[in-house]
Amino acid sequence: MADVATRTTPLRGTHGGSASVRLTPAAPAERLSLRAASGDVAALSRALGLELPERPKTSASAGGRTALWLGPDEWLVIDEGEGGLMAACAASGALHSAVDVSHRNTAILVEGQGAAATINAGCPLDLSLKAFPVGACTRTIFGKVEIVVLRTGEEAFRVEVWRSFSEYAFGLLAEGATDAAL
Amino acid sequence: MLLIHCPYCEHDRSELEFRWAGEAHIARPETIAEISDEAFAEYFFLRDNDKGVTYERWRHIHGCGRFFNAARDTVSDRFLMTYKAGLPKQPVADVAATEQTIETYEQTEGDAR
Ligand SMILES: [Zn+2]
Numbered sequence: 001m002a003d004v005a006t007r008t009t010p011l012r013g014t015h016g017g018s019a020s021v022r023l024t025p026a027a028p029a030e031r032l033s034l035r036a037a038s039g040d041v042a043a044l045s046r047a048l049g050l051e052l053p054e055r056p057k058t059s060a061s062a063g064g065r066t067a068l069w070l071g072p073d074e075w076l077v078i079d080e081g082e083g084g085l086m087a088a089c090a091a092s093g094a095l096h097s098a099v100d101v102s103h104r105n106t107a108i109l110v111e112g113q114g115a116a117a118t119i120n121a122g123c124p125l126d127l128s129l130k131a132f133p134v135g136a137c138t139r140t141i142f143g144k145v146e147i148v149v150l151r152t153g154e155e156a157f158r159v160e161v162w163r164s165f166s167e168y169a170f171g172l173l174a175e176g177a178t179d180a181a182l
Numbered sequence: 183m184l185l186i187h188c189p190y191c192e193h194d195r196s197e198l199e200f201r202w203a204g205e206a207h208i209a210r211p212e213t214i215a216e217i218s219d220e221a222f223a224e225y226f227f228l229r230d231n232d233k234g235v236t237y238e239r240w241r242h243i244h245g246c247g248r249f250f251n252a253a254r255d256t257v258s259d260r261f262l263m264t265y266k267a268g269l270p271k272q273p274v275a276d277v278a279a280t281e282q283t284i285e286t287y288e289q290t291e292g293d294a295r
Contacts, residue, residue, distance in 0.1 A: 056190065056191045056192055056193065056246070057191065070246065070247070071190065071245075071246035071247045072190050072246065072248065074246070074247065124183060124196040124198065125195075125196070138191070138245065139244060139245055139246070139247075140195075140196075140199060140244060141196070141198050141199055141244045146244050
C-alpha cells in the first residue's frame with residue numbers, strides 16, 4: 001500500500017472546449033474568504049503583500065496572489081504559489097474574519113477567442129472588454145450555480161465554482177464552448 | 183429580463199442575481215417585550231401590500247451579498263430607484279409623476295431600469 005496520499009481534484013480527467021475555446025481545470029490553489037471593515041484593509045493589504053481592492057468589480061494581483069472584490073467588506077483571495085494566506089492574515093494585527101475555502105472551490109480556465117461567449121451561454125453579465133476589462137471580477141450566476149468570474153486576459157477567464165457544482169459548471173461551459181465555435 | 187441597479191456594485195445587474203426580502207423601513211419596536219399582542223402582530227406579520235409604489239428590501243445575493251432598499255411599482259414591475267440600506271426612505275414623487283402606469287408588465291419589460 002502506498003504510504004502517500006494522492007490528491008484528486010473534482011474535475012480530474014475532464015477536458016473540453018471547441019475550435020475557439022479551451023476549457024482546463026485549474027491547478028489546486030489556496031483560497032481565503034476574507035471579511036474586514038475598511039479601517040482594517042490597509043494592515044491586511046500589507047500582511048498579504050497586495051492592495052486589497054476597494055472598488056466594485058476590481059481585483060489586485062502580486063506575487064502569485066490575487067484578491068478579488070466580492071462585496072464592500074468581502075474578498076476572495078487566491079494563492080497559486082507558496083500559500084500561507086491564513087498565517088499572513090493572522091499576523092496582520094487587524095480585526096478580520098478569514099475562512100480557508102481552498103477545498104470548497106475549484107476553478108475552470110476558459111481561454112480563447114470565444115471565451116466570453118462561452119460564459120455568456122449561462123450568464124447574462126456584459127463581458128465586453130469595455131464593461132469587464134482585464135482584472136475585472138464579480139460573483140454572479142452561471143446557469144443554476146453561483147460562480148466568481150475573473151478576467152485574466154483579453155480572451156481568458158478564471159471561473160471559480162463550488163466543487164460539488166463543478167461538474168455542472170464544466171458541462172454547461174462545454175456546451176457554451178461548442179455554441180461559441182458555431 | 184429586468185436589470186436592477188445595485189447601489190453597492192454601482193452597476194445594473196440581471197434580476198437573476200437578486201432576491202426579494204420583504205417590505206422595507208419596518209423598525210423593530212424598542213420595547214418589544216412590553217408591547218401588546220396586537221402591536222406585535224402589526225409589526226411582525228402585517229404588511230401593507232400596496233398596489234403601486236412600494237418600498238422593499240432586496241438582496242444582491244449572487245453578487246455583493248448586500249441588502250439594499252428599492253422603490254418599485256408593483257403594477258408596472260418597474261424599479262424606480264435603489265439605495266443603500268440604512269438610508270432614510272427616499273422620495274419617489276418626481277419619478278412616479280413622470281411614469282405612465284401601464285397595466286401589464288410585458289409592456290414595460292424591455293425598458294425596465
Ligand atoms: Zn451588489
